[in-house]
Amino acid sequence: MTTPVWPQGYTVKGDSKSFEILDAGKNVVARSGEPLAIGGGGADSFRDTWTERDGAKGALWMVGQIGTG
Template sequence: MAAQSTKLGRTGVAIACAGALVACTSSPDPTPTPTSTDAELRIVTNHTPEPSGMEALLNGSLATDDEGCVFAQTRDRRVSLVWPDGYSVRGDLTSYEVVDGDGIVIAKSGEELAIGGGGGATDHSWANADCIVGDIWIVGAVSQA
């Protein structure tokens, strides 16, 4: 009986060691598939480093789409914003801000904005021009509405 007990003990130890070895050598979890919440934020920028001198007014707030494109949402439509060269967006899909070339915050998500500027024709050489959907607005001065 003692020999059988020792044999079972060794078998149990061997099974435990084998299980630990498999756990340590199993392949890592696969890389997660990107989802819309993983999208990198992007803004359309033109080739001019200064804000537009146009003075028409667009009221709306910043919004994003599934591709990470930042645009203005008015009461009834999406408007593609074209920012000056050197501007960028930082943050994530839930909280972000557009900054100028010096890092000064120009606009924030969640705020109603008064966006100066005006319409124009699309230039497909602009950075992130693939974000343009519908009307465009070449951004001038921006303030809280």
């Protein structure tokens, strides 16, 4: 399992079956069931200042670029 770590200000609403990803301006940038292309890279560990650390499982993926596929 890999946990995506979204850029600061981004939020994910919903659950693993039905969700929306919102940017810092609360605009929907992706939805479940739609193609999504993300760039980024792995991270070794969570930082104390990051939000929602308790939900992280497995490897971490720092989300960089976000676009629709």
